Amino acid sequence: MTKYKLEYIWLDGYTPVPNLRGKTQIKEFETFPTLEQLPLWGFDGSSTMQAEGRSSDCVLKPVAIYPDPARTNGALVMCEVMMPDGVTPHATNKRATILDDEGTWFGFEQEYFFYQDGRPLGFPENGFPGPQGPYYTGVGFKNVGDVAREIVEEHLDLCLAAGINHEGINAEVAKGQWEFQVFGKGSKRAADEIWMARYLLERLTEKYGIDIEYHCKPLGDTDWNGSGMHCNFSTKYMREVGGKEYFEALMAAFEKNLMDHIDVYGPDNDKRLTGKHETAPWNKFSYGVADRGASIRVPHSFVNNGYKGYLEDRRPNSQGDPYQIASQVLKTIAEVPTADSASAAA
Known part of the structure; x- marks a missing residue:
């Protein structure tokens, strides 16, 4: 034993x-x-x-x-x-009551800031570093510092060893800001793994004297990006059947349920979803092909494949509860009849 x-x-x-x-x-x-x-x-x-x-x-x-x-x-x-x-x-206990479907796949893009001594890692004691631009997917001490990459690489190894379906990492737009991605089949599985990856990250940074800041706009009303947790999603029907008519009906349902989504997509989203920094205004719904400023970004691959595949909801923020986010996406999808459901009703 x-x-x-x-x-x-x-x-x-x-x-x-x-x-x-x-x-x-x-x-x-x-x-x-x-x-x-x-x-x-x-x-x-x-x-x-x-x-x-x-x-x-x-x-x-x-x-x-x-x-x-x-x-x-x-x-x-x-x-x-x-x-x-x-x-x-x-x-x-939000997990116990959410909608779940193993046929619905979710990919969450978790952004966050490293914080030390009350400011983002790499920020000077007073003022700001050089403007955004070189930090996204950056390399070199001047862009990523001397410890951030060590942490994210160690976190990646921990997640993979734990069996979490971690799919990638990258430095983000603001200095001290990073992202990891997790994919899962089903609301509960995907959300469990995001929460577990968050736990591993927070526990890991204890030994570095660094905190994780998940607030979606920690630098306030400045010209620095906030942090999101973009939610990529697809159902079996979206992957295998899809179609332009179904897609347009789905977008109409997302527009109708705008506030239901905003209510669970993380607090203070109005501070992040301002229409600037590649975000859609929190109180307006939009979608567009490869449009990073839309509420839902439609990949070229989705359109080129006959309106089949996955979509990216860019509104969830870094503080959001993935259980509730995934469940709300499923609720809205469930409102839209498919050709299969129409045939069954007939």
Whole structure:
């Protein structure tokens, strides 16, 4: 029997953006444990904005498990928060109630800033560095500094070793700003892996004395880019059938549900979605082929393939909850009848 370090990870009750939490328990198993072998585990919800002191018990329910490459015999356990009965989802447990469909694929592009001493990594103590331009996909000390690439490469290795479907990294438009991409089949799987990648990044940067800033416009009303979490999505029908008529109906549904999307695409999005810096205004919907300033960017490949493939919603921001983002995308897609559904109704 081997003693395994099980890191139970969950989202707390802080608003408008929950924090990641984690605590470790030790359990013996003959081999790396399966999800079904992991027990429920209680925690003090009064310390995480999820209960009051007079009735503080909350319960963690394991929902996904990954190897923890940073620990010997370690496991990363993504959890949902449940009420004391262990069955009823807690009010802060968004994952338990979202729409999910393994046939719908999501690719999230998570942008963020490295922060140190209260400012983006590489910014001078007073004022700003040289203007944006050379930092995006940049190379060299003057563009990326002396530690950022070390962190993102180590984070990439940790994610891959944990089995997270990490698809790439790059330096972003502003100095000190970076991005990683994660792909998953199904809302829950894709969102679980984004949250786990965030956890690994935040834990990793502890040893560097650097924080991760997820605010979508941390530098305020300046000429510096904010941070998004663009959501690429496709359904089986979009990939295999599609068509211009279906696409136009889908865009009409996204326009109709504009505010439902904005409501869950991350707080303070009005500070980021201003119509500048390749963003669409938060209160207007638009789409366009290869248009980085549209709400939804339509790839050339989508049009050239007979309006089949994936689309990119550029409005979700870096603070957004991927569970809610993916679920809202699915809700809107579900409103649009397909040729298959029309045939079935007939």
